[in-house]
Amino acid sequence: MIAAxxxxxxxxxxxxxxxxxxxxxxxxxxxxxxxxxxVCNKINVHYLVENAKKMPSLxxxxxxxxxxxxxxxxxxxxxxxxxxxISFADFVASGDTSKYPVIPPAADSAAVIMYTSGSTGKxxxxxxxxxxxxxxxAAAETKLPLFSTSKYLGxxxxxxxxxxxxxxxxxxxxxxxSYADPKSLLATGAYPAGALEVFAPTHMVAVPKIWDTxxxxxxxxxxxxxxVAQVLVNTALQWRAAVTKIGLDTxxxxxxxxxxxxxxxxxxxEHAISGGGPLNGDVQNxxxxxxxxxxxxxxxxxxxxxxxxIQEVDDEMTGVAGTLIPxxxxxxxxxxDINDKAGLAYLSTxxxxxxxxxxxxxxxxxxxxxxxxxxxxxxxxxxxEVFVDGGWFATGDIxxxxxxxxxxxxxxxxxxxKLKSGEYVALEKMEMIYGNSVFVDAVAGGICCxxxxxxxxxxALLQLAEPAAMKWAxxxxxxxxxxxxxxxxxxxxxxxxxxxNEHGDSDLSHIEKLIAVxxxxxxxxxxxxxxxxxxKLQRRKVIEDFATEFEEVKKKGIx
Numbered sequence: 352m353i354a355a356x357x358x359x360x361x362x363x364x365x366x367x368x369x370x371x372x373x374x375x376x377x378x379x380x381x382x383x384x385x386x387x388x389x390v391c392n393k394i395n396v397h398y399l400v401e402n403a404k405k406m407p408s409l410x411x412x413x414x415x416x417x418x419x420x421x422x423x424x425x426x427x428x429x430x431x432x433x434x435x436x437i438s439f440a441d442f443v444a445s446g447d448t449s450k451y452p453v454i455p456p457a458a459d460s461a462a463v464i465m466y467t468s469g470s471t472g473k474x475x476x477x478x479x480x481x482x483x484x485x486x487x488x489a490a491a492e493t494k495l496p497l498f499s500t501s502k503y504l505g506x507x508x509x510x511x512x513x514x515x516x517x518x519x520x521x522x523x524x525x526x527x528x529s530y531a532d533p534k535s536l537l538a539t540g541a542y543p544a545g546a547l548e549v550f551a552p553t554h555m556v557a558v559p560k561i562w563d564t565x566x567x568x569x570x571x572x573x574x575x576x577x578x579v580a581q582v583l584v585n586t587a588l589q590w591r592a593a594v595t596k597i598g599l600d601t602x603x604x605x606x607x608x609x610x611x612x613x614x615x616x617x618x619x620x621e622h623a624i625s626g627g628g629p630l631n632g633d634v635q636n637x638x639x640x641x642x643x644x645x646x647x648x649x650x651x652x653x654x655x656x657x658x659x660x661i662q663e664v665d666d667e668m669t670g671v672a673g674t675l676i677p678x679x680x681x682x683x684x685x686x687x688d689i690n691d692k693a694g695l696a697y698l699s700t701x702x703x704x705x706x707x708x709x710x711x712x713x714x715x716x717x718x719x720x721x722x723x724x725x726x727x728x729x730x731x732x733x734x735x736e737v738f739v740d741g742g743w744f745a746t747g748d749i750x751x752x753x754x755x756x757x758x759x760x761x762x763x764x765x766x767x768x769k770l771k772s773g774e775y776v777a778l779e780k781m782e783m784i785y786g787n788s789v790f791v792d793a794v795a796g797g798i799c800c801x802x803x804x805x806x807x808x809x810x811a812l813l814q815l816a817e818p819a820a821m822k823w824a825x826x827x828x829x830x831x832x833x834x835x836x837x838x839x840x841x842x843x844x845x846x847x848x849x850x851x852n853e854h855g856d857s858d859l860s861h862i863e864k865l866i867a868v869x870x871x872x873x874x875x876x877x878x879x880x881x882x883x884x885x886x887k888l889q890r891r892k893v894i895e896d897f898a899t900e901f902e903e904v905k906k907k908g909i910x
Contacts, residue, residue, distance in 0.1 A: 362460065364463065364464060365462065367465045367466060369510050378406055379473070382405070384476075387408055387409065388409075388411040392414065393415065393438075396412060403431050403434050404431070414437075414439065461479070463515070464476045465512055476730070478726055483721065483722045486721035486722040487658045490658055491661065492523070493677055494663065498524060502526065502527050502551065503529070503554045504529050504555060505528050506536060507885055511627075511884060531550065533561075547616045548617050551619040553622070555624075557624075558628060559625055560797060564794055567793065569612060571819075573585075574822070620644055622644060624646075624648070630783075631784070632670050645664045647663070647666065648661075649661040650760060652746060654724040654744060655724070659718060660758045671758065674757050678721045678722050679721065680718070680719045683712045685714045690775055692705055692775075692860030697713040698714065701713045701751070710751045710752060711752035714749065714751075715750075716748045716749070716760075717745055718744045747764050749767070762777040774862045781865070784859055787853055795874035797888065798814070799811060801890070801908075805909060807910045809865055810866060812894075814871060817833050820842060823845055824836045824841075843868075847865075875889075
């Protein structure tokens with residue numbers, strides 16, 4: 352962030368790239384943008400030095416020591432002639448601000464060229480103007496209760512638009528920002544005092560996978576408590592859920608139960624927002640009650656500076672992304688070739704959704720506004736694909752406007768897959784529903800659902816949660832260690848029964864019922880490319896890396 356603000360002070364644009372995209376993607380970004388200086392972690396310096404010949408414009412590598420332990424013993428390789436490798440501290444010390452007065456950037460100039468994670472094909476560089484950032488911040492602040500006294504804990508990469516914009520919003524009101532490794536958020540064996548507990552933020556943002564992990568951590572802690580404590584906690588949750596709907600509180604339970612829950616997030620949390628994907632309604636409701644704070648959803652893309660809709664603080668609905676922020680327009684374009692679970696096309700003229708709710712149309716979400724990108728850097732063809740009808744940006748997401756004006760995301764067009772029967776299934780929605788099972792290990796990556804035109808039903812690859820599996824095994828007389836338990840027929844049947852229950856409690860169609868799963872031995876991480884740096888599933892990479900397990904389980908989805 353300091354490097355970015357320094358660049359802006361000299362009217363310089365910044366390009367951001369996830370290190371997890373691989374050195375080839377980083378090299379392409381450097382070459383495409385004729386980048387002369389790059390800021391990176393010390394761990395990644397050797398990759399850049401080894402590939403320096405492919406990046407003739409690169410003259411300076413500035414490295415930080417963040418997240419590098421004393422025992423890591425990382426040596427800086429010898430740089431070729433003409434390439435300076437210097438630490439961030441030494442670089443700052445060598446500067447002279449008197450020689451470089453501030454050069455304010457023009458409003459329409461590029462502030463950031465942000466390379467997306469590129470779930471398919473080459474990563475695209477989204478051009479974000481200074482005016483778009485300012486518009487996005489000003490619009491979001493009409494819905495975010497941020498103040499100069501607010502404290503925020505940043506742990507997502509700044510190459511993620513959600514994190515970058517939220518930190519800009521914090522700086523704009525004078526709020527403080529602390530930083531932490533995402534692995535250290537909660538107290539564990541490696542981190543006896545979690546970062547949330549140490550920094551005690553008042554505001555927090557997270558992607559759905561993080562919220563799911565927090566919910567399951569609470570449930571696991573409760574499940575390990577004595578029976579009396581379990582009854583107390585469950586009673587407290589039920590009471591608070593009931594009385595808060597009529598404007599009351601539970602002061603006794605707050606002291607006995609909820610104070611301990613809130614301490615997991617540091618004890619000072621006041622407001623939280625989820626973004627980067629749909630949040631399971633059960634997770635959202637549970638955490639709202641457990642922490643006694645507004646946990647709202649937002650919706651946006653890199654192309655819209657992260658902002659498009661945000662729930663109001665007092666909006667207690669789930670499954671909705673909130674109402675539009677002030678700086679943009681939105682319309683819904685009919686999708687006559689894509690059907691919902693009832694076999695009906697998504698049309699902008701619809702006045703009822705598949706569940707009978709009153710709505711104001713369904714279709715692809717189209718956006719125009721001050722916070723929208725001007726296009727993709729050096730990709731005119733890609734830019735033309737998504738900007739239509741005089742500047743409307745096609746998001747690729749299907750949504751519907753609820754009766755109160757709130758936007759509900761139905762699914763992404765690219766995640767709607769047609770099976771052999773001609774019926775569509777929503778893979779991302781399935782993952783959200785089935786991911787709520789106690790047997791799904793969100794920390795290790797969660798669950799990856801799959802279906803295609805050759806298949807009759809969907810299947811899934813699964814990261815099995817060891818604590819839940821071993822607890823079930825002990826209670827049901829299945830002997831052996833985790834490796835043996837997860838391969839047992841009894842465990843498989845328990846997982847499938849759990850998924851059957853999740854399906855039954857949801858609005859998934861009959862065709863979205865999983866027919867089989869494969870339990871994997873290795874986790875999905877940003878480091879192995881199966882997750883993005885923001886913990887989004889990279890479906891294609893998962894299927895490639897676990898081809899043997901995938902091909903075997905896929906057969907069970909073909910009748």
